[in-house]
Amino acid sequence: MKIGIPKDGRFGDFGGKYIPETLAPAIEDLENNYLKIRNDLTFKKELNKFLAEYAGRPTPLYLAKNLTKKIGGAKIYLKREDLLHGGAHKINNTLGQALLAKRMGKKRIIAETGAGQHGVATAMACACLDLKAEIYMGYVDTERQKQNVFRMELLGAKVHSVKSGSQTLKDAINEAMRDWITNVNSTYYLLGSAVGPHPYPLMVRDFQSVIGNEIKKQMKKIPDTVIACVGGGSNAIGTFYPLIDSKAEIIGIEAGGKGLNTLHHSAPLAAGTKGVLHGMMTYLMQDAQGQIQETHSISAGLDYPGVGPEHSYLKDKKRVKYKAITDDEVIDAFLILTRTEGIIPALESAHAIAYAMKIAKKMKKTQSIVVTLSGRGDKDIGIVQEYMKKNVKNKRKI
């Protein structure tokens, strides 16, 4: 399966650039500049230096022995993106795009953020590269991720709390796009997930592919199964893409929220339909009228009604399986990993851990699973505490 650079910005039916005309020259300019630096060795060298010395790459691949023993089946390896500067994989992409923005002569950077991880990673890259950052974040998310708001502010970024619509990631993207339309000449929009109009899905996939490339080097043989969580899908596409031609079974895990049989989830691949949002054609959570539905997930970073177009393509091509994990299962996995390995995962990443635990026991001991641990969970401990107060069942496990 060869994908490469999508023709006309499309992965099969998916992707494209459904954008207001004001953005067309900016998108074209971005595409031209990106394709130029994509194979530019000087750029690669500069980025790799930042990734190694500033962000902390390569990240370890850790065999979670205690977890493997507890589950009793396939070996579970964790790709430790949680150990990166900022505590998540997001810095892989923000460094790449901020360097590109700098080359393009842009001084003002805007970004959206859900859980705040991309916002923090943007603020860090901008502080480091002397760029001005403004971050859009849904009001609901600013409330549930207060610490990250303050972190961004400490790093010198301005945070705009978005009070339109569902006040989460989707609305933060709307507002960032409106800002971009208004300030198109001076501003670089640093999108954080593998979503949006072409060339963003390609660019984010390329910058995140460092995850999968390292996994390939670090595993002696190709793993039997690779798992990552999918919101917009940036850590997942970065994990999957370099392994797409391999024999590995690849599984993306969406946020099942309170269950796929309820309206409270964020699983467009598992339960959505095709549509157009944020400049791309992809699977969406929408009603029969084409209105985008409000989503739910315990993890702010997965609380998004769309998904990267390349994931939609990989689903239709049946190369990647997409499954959902509920909030309850996430908390269980969060607690088990924390206790058995002393690693506190982000709630987003705990979705992938939960599914690995489910299937590992059905697999042979000689088999292996690699799970991308996309971020650390310090930002989530308040949410977990809250959840446990309300759910006595889980409290007993402590």
Place this chain on the structure above:
Amino acid sequence: MSRIKEKFSELKSKKEKALVSYIMVGYPSESATLSAIRGLVKGGADIIELGFPFSDPIADGPVIQKASTGSLNNGIKIEKFFKLVKKIRSETNIPLILMTYTNILYKQGYQKFIKTAKNAGIDGLILPDMAIEESKGYLLAAKKQKMDTIFLVSPNTQKNRLLKIAKATSGFLYMVAVFGTTGIQTKIHQYTIDALKSTKRTVKNVPVGVGFGISNEKDVKKYVSVGADAVIVGSANIKIMENTPKSKLEGTVFRFTKKLKHQTK
């Protein structure tokens, strides 16, 4: 000839420019929509643009965003919307344009949606997030139904692209006046005037209208004087509808529209 084309040729013979008036259907209420439309028609609006709400209107500023949410909360759905359009069509022969976002059409299927719209009395469509590159299926379906497709261009649209977009456009070409979303503007920029003049020089196959941030007689007068074939007023109508009691709505909209229309003669 389409109703929109007919309207422009009628205006041309009268040496007038077109006043295009936008409202969001179902906001603040269905009955307010009907009262406002009566006011617009009596006040001399040449074309009416009917907004259909979308949950994520990225090209719209705060006023239309709020109207969009309000309309959805008032229960505006496709079936109800077209029922209202039919009612409007039974009262007036004015050209009606439907403005919404791509996903609303895509979800129903371009063919099906456009056929329903045509049957209800809609003459043209505006989709601010439908880029020319993605428009093949949409254009085919519109052509089949003889539905006008009004594309948007921006002051930063380059000549080659402008020609490509104009070629796919029927009814009129919609030039966005500002770098920004609907409704927000303080003054008329020189770059807009320059862009309008150069767009007019380049585009010969369709009239060129200007919209976004146009809210008063002075704006209308200025754009007409520098060559706009049509002037589109939206957020200003919605603000009036929000601030006027229903009993006075038709009259207030009538007077506002009449003043604006006067500047296009």
